[in-house]
Amino acid sequence: MANFDPAVPPGGEGKITLKIKTKGYQGNLRKSARIKTNDPEKRNIILVIKATVKVPIYVSSKYVHLYGKGDKGAHKTIKILAELDKPLNLSVTDFTLKNKLKYAIETVQKEKEYRVRFTSISGVKENFRGILKLKTNYPEKPEISIVINGRFKPAKIPLRPPSSGIKKETPVRVQMPIAPIYVSSRYIRLYGKEGAEITKTVEIRAELKKSLNLTITEFNLNDKLKYTIETVEKGRKYRIKFSTIPGGNRNYNGILKLRTSYPEMPLITFVIHGRFMKKGPNDR
């Protein structure tokens, strides 16, 4: 919490009050506050309050996290220490994880120091959250609550549920439907500097066991672009090479349509984009 004077006149004095509650803290405490001002040289200032909080009973951790994997159990130990010069006695008043977790209270130094050891129960593989409450004979601190969190993971996460009939565990491969004709790309992007010759090549391949023939049905970029169809493997594999006509420097969009001999895919359409940048002063 903070209170402060929002404005200080030239040559004047102001106050910033910081308030901190120490309930629940133990040991070293450090709290800071960031002050924002209109001083152009010190727009942000950090103010710090420090203290050593003394408690009647020191508990090394009030939160216990148990993480287990596979068959490996998990365990955690916390320390409880009397900080006042009088004997400390503890007794359990509540434990909400009876079937999931074991605990043991060990006396390190009679009526002065104790250790509480939490151990996971083998076979319990589910996550849980619970509490252990201890009653003390200190009126300054009559109760200690320890919150326990358990997180357990299986040793190996199976990729898929085991199915009958398949002996060997193999990763599942999704069978993609094969197109009757493979086309490496249907979008031809010719990007470059104006005046330069830009080329792009695409491949067309028959995926079925029958002869593939191609014929041009439409091309609307005759004055801007050249193309050549090369037969790599007769009736099976073709290559189309697109190249810009030097001198043409306007951006364009167009198409090339091919008719195929396959009724499964009678038409292949290529969409062509030509984009040209102006030459910069440093370009030769």
Place this chain on the structure above:
Amino acid sequence: MKKLFLMIMGLFFVALWGDTVLGQDNKGPRISVEGREFDFKEVEEGTVLEHTFKILNIGDEPLKIISVRPG
């Protein structure tokens, strides 16, 4: 050579003067805090700690505290 030496010395004094005289320029809002850290030393758990930091405006324009955010 002598001229060069005198020139370097002259520049050095100008820089030093600028740093000391101009550095003390208190134009605009200027904050000064008396002690940015306060240690309460040992306290009992449950105590509410409260401390007031004094701030001075050593500038010639109003100083604004825009916000105080606990970190």
